[in-house]
Amino acid sequence: MRNTDFLTLEEVAENLKVTRQTVSKYIQNSDLNAIKINKSYRITVDDFKSFISENSTASEPQIKYLRKTRNCLLSYEDKIDEFEILNTYPKGDFQVIEQNHGDKENVFLFGDNYFVLKKLLEDYTGKIDLIYIDPPFGTGQDFNSLDNQAAYSDKLINSEFLEFIRKRLFILRELLSDEGSIYLHIDKKIGHYVKIIMDEVFGFNNFINDITRIKCNPKNFSRSAYGNYSDMVLYYVKNRDKQIWNDIRETMSxxxxxxxxxxxxxxxxxxxxxxxxxxxxxxxxxxxxxxxxxxxxxxxxxxxxxxxxxxxxxxxxxxxxxxxxxxxxxxxxxHKGFKIQDVWEYKDKGLSFASYPTQKNEQLLKRIITNSSYTNSIVLDCFAGSGSTLKAANELNRRWIGIDNSTHSYNVIKKNFEKESIKCNFLEYISRD
Ligand SMILES: C[S@@+](CC[C@H](N)C(=O)[O-])C[C@H]1O[C@@H](n2cnc3c(N)ncnc32)[C@H](O)[C@@H]1O
Structure with missing residues (x-):
């Protein structure tokens, strides 16, 4: 057991073979040190061990707290503890840029998603039914729009990139509802490492599919390699078997x-x-x-x-x-239609037809949203780019929250949503961190 691990109240109860209420009493009496995160308690393994050694009434525990991983983790420098990620609070706040309706959702939040997501924990913990994210792929490149404006930078590579994603995934997990799902779109160079990180964050039992997405026409390059015309969408849920699953089917051609x-x-x-x-x-x-x-x-x-x-x-x-x-x-x-398989063909438009570099196919997003959320569910995309997820969610009568820190993304969403009469409030996260 690593000293940085921590246990939930339920896990302590299970280890000690006592009820949750008994553990709550230990905490109330200050016998057991615990930290409250939102509405639940977390107990570090060190605190748990010292409770055991100091408390003669507690029997020797069978340390069998739920391991989320297959007994292996990615190891790299500067890997921050989950506990620390979830226990530092942002000091900033939202400032309205433009108010176009009176609802809380259907909103674009401009800012670094790490802080914005943490801020969202205050109101949305356990409330988001669906997250789709298409983060930068750790390519080390800068992406420009067709008219050569800087869209976004993808300069974090290797472990820095993985840690960037991991930190956000912990927060996203807290935001997911009990029935919630997360789909993470990534390329195949880094995607398999991200899979291990997602196992760590969501638990390997909550992995549902690795969807191969055919992204373009077959490639005919001279490199000694097979053409890479697909990327991957990793699909996890908060709780296996509780997830929203509308069992949509492929219609017969x-x-x-x-x-x-x-x-x-x-x-x-x-x-x-x-x-x-x-x-x-x-x-x-x-x-x-x-x-x-x-x-x-x-x-x-x-x-x-x-x-x-x-x-x-x-x-x-x-x-x-x-x-x-x-x-x-x-x-x-x-005929009820065909069960959907894990290879999907949804090619992206070329840059000359898209409003944003790496803009994703709207039909792909609609499939995900239709299958894994209900009307009125909240759909979150914290790497919103062109706003394609938000637009698809809007068309399917879901509530939505988009986040991005690129001015180009903000401008594209504003322009396109105005043109298509999609009502959206625009807020900016003003950091005091
Ligand atoms: C691959 S693009 C997303 C494209 C989007 N799926 C679409 O269909 O248009 C990744 C986006 O993540 C945004 N991004 C990268 N780092 C971010 C951060 N720390 N906070 C907020 N947005 C970020 C970039 O500005 C970029 O718009």
């Missing part, structure tokens, strides 16, 4: 419909047929008996009870071949 439902019925529309029997013989049951003068073929049984088969037949949903072979009619209009 016309080509796929033609392939899967090639026949056309004058009343029922496009359809295909399936056998009404399946492998395995039923010895005594209904599905092995004679139906309509037929028995299931040898070694097989009816897929449905004979009552259901008759109902299907009466509804015209059994197709009889010329040789008297019955098959079930399956209608294209009843």
């Amino acid at each position: 016309i080509e796929k419909r033609k392939e899967l439902f090639p026949k056309n019925h004058p009343q029922l529309g496009f359809y295909t047929t399936n056998p009404i029997h399946a492998p395995g013989e039923t010895k005594d049951g209904d599905t092995g008996l004679e139906w309509n003068g037929l028995y299931p073929p040898k070694g097989r049984h009816w897929r449905y009870s004979r009552k259901v088969l008759t109902e299907l037949d009466n509804k015209g949903l059994i197709e009889w071949s010329n040789t008297g072979n019955p098959r079930k009619i399956v209608l294209a209009k009843n």
Whole structure:
């Protein structure tokens, strides 16, 4: 156990085999030192150990607090302790630049997201259902707009970049609601390191998918390497199995419909047929008996009870071949769409068609927002860039909060949102840190 680790009140209770209330009493009586972060207590491992050694009534604990990682962490210089990240408070405040409506959300916050996110903890801890972020990728480059204005700098590289992300991820985790999800868009040069950081922050159990996003047309460069035409979106949740999951489906294309439902019925529309029997013989049951003068073929049984088969037949949903072979009619209009897989093709517009360098495809954002949030959920993007996430969230009737520290981002969002009549308040974080 590292001395910098800390435990929650629940973990202390579990270790000591006592209730949460008992641990609260230890804290109230100042027997156990704890620090209150927002509404919950954190106990450093050192404090916990000294409580054990000083308190003869507490039995030797079985130290089995929840490990979030697979017993390995990225190690680099200047890695700040989670506790310290979450226990320093920003001194600054928001100042209104432009007020266009009376709500708290649907807002763009101009400033360094580290301080802005910390400030948001005061009002939004546990309230954000969905976070999408597309941070700089640690490329070491500066990005300019089409008309050569400086958009943003991506000069942090290697461990400095990883620590930059890690610090923000801890705060983002606190902002997420119990049903919340976070999608982090990153390239494949650094993405696998970010995965380990996300395991550390969210717990590897809360990792859901590594989505491969096809970002452009195949590349034909001379380098001795396979063309890199994809990047990755790492998808984690606050609590596995509690996350908002709307189970959206991919609709069937016309080509796929033609392939899967090639026949056309004058009343029922496009359809295909399936056998009404399946492998395995039923010895005594209904599905092995004679139906309509037929028995299931040898070694097989009816897929449905004979009552259901008759109902299907009466509804015209059994197709009889010329040789008297019955098959079930399956209608294209009843198809629920395809389960979405983890390779997504959403190419970005070239810079000449986009309002911001590295602007992401709006359809990709809409898929994420539709599946992982409800109407009226709060969606947060703290690397807002062109405001593409905010715009998609707005169209889908979600509330939204965008943050960016680039003047170009601020200008682009202001101009585009005005043009598209998207009501947005603009605030600036004035730092006194
Ligand atoms: C890759 S771009 C995001 C593009 C965006 N997803 C879009 O579709 O337009 C990254 C953005 O993060 C912003 N950024 C970088 N560091 C930041 C920080 N510390 N605080 C706030 N924004 C930051 C940059 O200004 C830039 O706009």
